[in-house]
Amino acid sequence: MTNDRKSGPPGSDMPGPDLKSERDQFLKKFTRGAKLTEEFLREVEHLQDRLHNLETENAGLRAKVEADDAIRDLLAKIERLELEKRELLSRFHRAEAKSSEFTARVQEVESEFANLANLFVASNQLHSSLSPRGVTRRIKEVLAQLVGAERYCMYLANSEATELIPIAFEGVAGSALTPVKIADSELGQTLVKGAASVSDGDPTQGTVARPAAIIPLTVDEKTVGVIAIFSTLAQKKRFDTVDFELFKLLGQHAAAALVSASLFAHTDRKLPGLEAFLDLSV
């Protein structure tokens, strides 16, 4: 009998031991292959997941880079805008300073104009009357309305130039005003010096004995009298630049206007004839 090593016992369809071993080896290999395949599939799956994750990460990074670029652009734009803002602010401050300067200048001009208007009106009024009473009334009006004097008196020197005689006053009783010796009085000293004397103190607190201001009156460079402002209205706490200009104007024009009016009155208000002006050409 032929004994096939691949065959099992005779009469049996069981494989022989070699075949069995071969089968077992095959099954082992197959099982290992299947395991490897499974591992491979798992690895593929894992790699796919990893790829997906990397792709997501990549997309995120790309978006981030894009966002960074946008931020860089925005930052550059902000910087440009900041620069523009600084320039505009600087221009605005310069314009503002210019505007304030201009406003101050306008106020200064307006104030100067108001002062000139006061001086013009005072001068105009002093010379708008040819009656001594009218001139006196206007002098008083300038003192009261423009200077803000409340109590005052106008004195003229007597012909001997020894005394100052009160000729017009306001706010004080006539009995309180008597002729004043030129030699030993503040009024007389102002007349002699020919320069206005203004007290440093509050002009509202001046008195007859200590006037707030004394203004010498001149005619043709000769001092002929004084105006004494004893005190001012309650709201007139100090003399301003325009008041000093008014003092100067009164000093130079008040007495001249008064003298002209007196001379005109003495001629019975007759105007001089043409012959009086014929020799005036220079």
Add this chain to the structure above:
Amino acid sequence: MAEYSCLIVEDSPMMRQLLVFALARVRNLRVTEADDGVDGLRKLASARYDIIVTDINMPIMDGLKLVKRVRSDPIHKDTPIVIITTEGSQEDRQRALQLGANAYITKPIQAPQVIATVKELLKID
């Protein structure tokens, strides 16, 4: 640009001249002068004014009577009135404000103050 008219009622020629000079600085303001309250009423009867500037102490008709008459005039009952007073006449000022005056200026007047007061009442910039 709108044109405004102002009536100055003041007996002192000097004060009138000063007020005219001051108000000449207000653009488009036409100024008319009246010597006293009666003259002022006469002028108010013949024309319409946007603002009145009046002294208080005046002969014939003073500023207080003028304010009272203006407030009973249907044409000028709402016209702004500025009164000019001296610091000592606080009672007159109060009375004028009670009668319907809108603002006051004390003497000695300052042109910038007059201009500012008139501009404010006329609502001019």
